Amino acid sequence: MDLFKKNIKIQIRTLAGNLLFEYESKDNTIKKTLEKAVKERADLRGADLGEANLGEADLGEADLREADLWGADLRRADLRGADLGEADLREADLWGADLWRANLRRVDLWRANLRRANLWGANLRGADLRRADLWGADLRRAEGLKLCWHIHHDQLVENLTEPLKNRIDYIKKEKPKDEIKLRLKLLKKVKCKPENYPTTLEGWEELHKKECPNCPWDSKRQTIFPLKYEK
DSSP states (O other): OGGGOOOEEEEEEBTTOOEEEEEEETTOOHHHHHHHHHHTTOOOTTBBOTTOBOTTOBOTTOBOTTOBOTTOBOTTOBOTTOBOTTOBOTTOBOTTOBOTTOBOTTOBOTTOBOTTOBOTTOBOTTOBOTTOBOTTOBOTTOBSOOEEEOSSTTOSEEEOOSOHHHHHHHHHHHSOHHHHHHHHHHOEEOOSOGGGOOSSHHHHHHHHHHHSTTOOOBTTTTBSOTTTTOO
């Protein structure tokens, strides 16, 4: 019975150990504690939330600047209008998260899962989106994006995080000779205007067919070299 359950106190601290917020209740979790902190407009700057289970959390307009959210589960979380400036979101799972007009300036999103995320109007200036999965995300009106087709052989569309010439030079110097010609042929900027970006997986597939005709991209194997890996 609930009457015999003890209260659980959970603290949110910085990586340096400074206390930012604490909350005590029965059946308490880090998700409940964080939601309480956001509701009370606590300053969560630099919060240590690495690998936290925050799926479907209500974090709208949260102040999470410079927070450590490495590997955190934020699937379907409500982060509308949240300030995540310079936060660490490497390998975080943001599948279906609502990041409408969120501040993601200079956020590290290396290998983050942003599939089906709502990034409408989000500020992504200076964000590290290397190897981030943006498949099916709503990127309309997002700021700071430079989308290209086939930056890597196993990604349909990605954000360019360096001058295009640098990537071309890297392919010429580092990739197998039998791959260079096809890689350079398929590496191209997305022509569609940001306000008209697709909002579904199917929409991106259709846009890809229009902008990259006769492309050997294999969506099942996720590669431009479908026959190379078939045994």
